[in-house]
Amino acid sequence: MWLAALDAGPVAIATLSVAEREHLGGLTSERARRRYGRTRTVLRGLLGSSLGVAPATVALAVATDGKPRLAGGGDPDVRFNLSHAGDLLAIAVAEGCEVGVDVEPLAARRQVLDGTLTATERARLDALPPERRTAEFLRGWTRKEAYLKGVGCGIRVPLDQLDLAPARAGHRPTALPPALAAEGDWTVVDLPLADDHVGAVAVPGSAPRVVVRRWVG
Secondary structure (H helix, E strand, O other), X not given: OXXXXXXXXXXXHHHOOHHHHHHHHHOOOHHHHHHHHHHHHHHXXXXXXXXXOOHXXXXXXXXXXXXXXXXOXXXXXXXXEEEEEOOEEEEEEEEOOOOEEEEEEHHHOOOOOOOOOOHHHHHHHHOOOHHHHHHHHHHXXXXXXXXXXXXXXXXXXXXXXXXXXXXXXXEEEEEOOHHHOOOOOEEEEEOOOOOOEEEEEEEEOOOOOOOOEEOOO
16 A cells, blocks of 8 residues: 655656646646646556556556556556545555555545445444444445445445445455345455544455555655
């Protein structure tokens, strides 16, 4: 896991693709331009370092399932996923397996949304003191987002049919929508972030060994 600030650090325009520069030029907000340029700069720098190539030569594409991937002969064993919340950018890189990540700011104070929890999840949430419920809901939200991004689905299934229950190490699916019946062998673990954010990363199989590092550059 790599973490980076979006509102600080360089934006290397020269490393961006033609399409990325065109997209950047079409953004009307200075903050949006800054954060998009920074995201692509960090992503290209990180993948270039992992692959041993110049950031500008990293070929990126979006698969039919909506996930960003390496393209044009990139290393087939390298998978990545990214999420950003406010100033925080999180990029997960895995070798030999798919990966999904999501982060959310606790300042968002997102209310518990109808239709997003199973009956079992609702019971677990209601058993908590009221002052803890919003933060715990956000933690559960990031787990579901990370899992769905990992399997390449996104929020296109009924969330109240997806339960990621606590296990010995991480969280594992105990209830799945029919469309994801074959995707039960995944583990989701919470990310050790600062007190102002929550996040989770998902991989197939058993609990991963997650190393969190700060991207400098």
